[in-house]
Amino acid sequence: MLFQKKLRLWHTVNRRNEMNKMQVKAINMKEPGKIMFRDVDLGKLKPNEILVRTKACGICKFDINAFSGKIKDSYLDEPGHEGVGIIEEVGEEVGELKPGDKVAALGRGAFGNYFKASKNMVAKIPQETEDFEYWMAEPVACVVNGLRSTIIQPGDTVAIIGCGYMGLLLTQGLPKEYITHLFCIDINDERLELAKEFGADTILNSIQTDAVEYIKSEKGEVDVVIEAAGAQGTSDIATELLRKGGKLIIFGHHVEKELVDMGAWHMKGLRILNPSPMLSSDFSKDFQDAVKLMKRGTFAQKKLITHTFAFLEIQKAFSFVSSKPPHYIKGVILY
Incomplete structure (x- = not known):
């Protein structure tokens, strides 16, 4: 032996x-x-x-x-x-x-x-x-961190700008059972249809429709905007959509420098959050939780x-x- x-x-x-x-x-x-x-x-x-x-x-x-x-x-x-x-x-x-x-x-x-x-x-x-x-699991862990950091409140109206891979994962993971309305905005109809399948209440192609005008006419200003496009100009759309004291979640990775309207941010009293993995208090927990949620089918x-x-x-x-x-x-x- x-x-x-x-x-x-x-x-x-x-x-x-x-x-x-x-x-x-x-x-x-x-x-x-x-x-x-x-x-x-x-x-x-x-x-x-x-x-x-x-x-x-x-x-x-x-x-x-x-x-x-x-x-x-x-x-x-x-x-x-x-x-x-x-x-x-x-x-x-x-x-x-x-x-x-x-x-x-x-x-x-x-x-x-x-x-x-x-x-x-x-x-x-x-x-x-x-x-x-x-x-x-790493992309899902980023979404878990983003959702954990955002702290969506019951009754919030939420808009996601950008329905690429990460925006669609966010759409899957948002607590839609207590969001009063979820808008998803993109320029690609195929991706928007997936967002609808994953639980978006309203999908808007911003090439065909003025998303800001439509949302304000239907629901007024929103409580939370998650910018998931990482594209030039999307922060301005988000700023226009948000109510006073609303949350702007800069989830997308912006590689190039760009101008933002900090005056509007100030006058609206917006809360700006950048939930990159560096913000997480424990990204290893985000990672382990991501796999658990994938096993449950929350993320597919x-x-x-x-x-x-x-x-x-x-x-x-x-x-x-x-x-x-x-x-x-x-x-x-x-x-």
Whole structure:
């Protein structure tokens, strides 16, 4: 019995040493518009770290901006953060999670075929999962953080500007049972129809309809506006829509500088909130709660994932997504 235990231990240590030396295939985005493959040594696992074999990684708007050269950051060396996969190896202090578990994970370099993540940023998904692309948890964690920070009150009237991937996740997650009316505004009819399916009371195509005029004529000014487009000028629309003392939630990531009407913000006494993950008091809890809510069906991504690409086609994938193709909502790299 003692010999067998020693033998199992030797195999475990030997395998871990092999993994520690393993060269994994990763990418970088140092040159705008170009993705470079490279071999990377991930190094030894820390006691609380997990090595994940990547099965899927989402293409986020931040990734697209990095690819286009709009973002200069160390992230360009290790892109990818919406990983899903299978645990390959665990650190000695990880606990319940084990090799072979299917997980969602938040870790740098998730566009590589392996990546590391801290144990508190890894959560088990259903072990029968085959379609890994539907279990990206990091974007949902951002939505959980945003909703938690916003503190929607019973009876509030809410408007979402921007029904892309994140705006539609927000639409799924909002407490519609006690919102008196939910408006969703976008310029894409297909996305607006999904917003309607996910619980929006009124959908408005702002190219065809003056959304501000329509909402004010129907409901007056609203209590909360969630700006989820990250586009120039949307904060002005939000400001016009809000009542005095209302909440402007800047959820979208605005990469470029822009002018905002702070005078109107002041005179209306607006409460401005920027619920990026940096605002969260515990993003690991947001992440774990996101997976729990996905398991409950509160968030469902099947209708949001419109395009998938093979890992070796990642250059083609980013070039395609950056062109803003029709019918696109979310793209995922598969492994």
